[in-house]
Amino acid sequence: MRNQPVTGYLVIQGRVRLLCKSGQRQRPCSATVLRAGDIFGADHLFFKEPLSYFAVAASDCQVASVSLAQLTDVIGQYPALRNYWHKQIQRRAQQIFFKCFTQLQPLSSKALSHLLPSRIREHHVGAGVPLRVAITPYEGYFWLRSGVLSCPTVSEHTVPIGTGWSDRNQQIAESVAQTPLMIYQLQLQPWETAEMIPVLAQLDL
Known part of the structure; x- marks a missing residue:
C-alpha cells in the first residue's frame, strides 16, 4: 500500500509496518x-514536503480508509480530531526521517520514541538568515529536514538533507539559508547524552 495523497487510513486491528526508501540505502x-x-x-x-513511504501488513490486519474530501470535512468540524491527526502525522514523520535519513538509524524504535516528538523542536528558517541568528538557544544537536543550506566545509558546499551536527560545529552555525529551511533541534539531559554518545559522536562534520 503506497502513501496515497488523497487517502487517510486508520488501523482497526493488527499491525502495519511503514517502510521508506532513502537514496543512500538499497x-x-x-x-x-x-x-x-x-x-x-x-x-x-x-x-508542505511530506516524506514518501509505503505500508505493508506486519500481521493479519484490518485497515479503514477515508477520502481526502471526507477527512478534510471531518477534521474541519472537530478540532480535537484535527489536533490528534496532526500530532500522529508529526510524530510519524519525525520517526521516518530519523530512522531512514539520519545517523540515528542504529537507535531502536523504543529509544527513538522517547525523544519524539516531545524532545524535538522544529525550526523554520527564512532564506538569507544565519542559523545561529534564527535558532535560539543555539545548543544541542541539529538535523536538516528540508531546504538548501550552504556551507564551505562540506562537499559541493551544500548540506545534504538528513545531515546532523552539534552546536560545536562553528562552520555550520554561521551558515546562511539559501532557501527556507526546516531544522530539527534536540536538546538532551546529561543521562540521555551518555546513553546516545556512540551515535551522537557521528554528528560532528
Whole structure:
C-alpha cells in the first residue's frame, strides 16, 4: 500500500509496518510499526514536503480508509480530531526521517520514541538568515529536514538533507539559508547524552 495523497487510513486491528526508501540505502528502511488506533496517510494536509513511504501488513490486519474530501470535512468540524491527526502525522514523520535519513538509524524504535516528538523542536528558517541568528538557544544537536543550506566545509558546499551536527560545529552555525529551511533541534539531559554518545559522536562534520 503506497502513501496515497488523497487517502487517510486508520488501523482497526493488527499491525502495519511503514517502510521508506532513502537514496543512500538499497533496501527499504523499516521506520515504525503501527497498531490499532494509529493513523497514517494524508500527510500533505499538514506538511508542505511530506516524506514518501509505503505500508505493508506486519500481521493479519484490518485497515479503514477515508477520502481526502471526507477527512478534510471531518477534521474541519472537530478540532480535537484535527489536533490528534496532526500530532500522529508529526510524530510519524519525525520517526521516518530519523530512522531512514539520519545517523540515528542504529537507535531502536523504543529509544527513538522517547525523544519524539516531545524532545524535538522544529525550526523554520527564512532564506538569507544565519542559523545561529534564527535558532535560539543555539545548543544541542541539529538535523536538516528540508531546504538548501550552504556551507564551505562540506562537499559541493551544500548540506545534504538528513545531515546532523552539534552546536560545536562553528562552520555550520554561521551558515546562511539559501532557501527556507526546516531544522530539527534536540536538546538532551546529561543521562540521555551518555546513553546516545556512540551515535551522537557521528554528528560532528
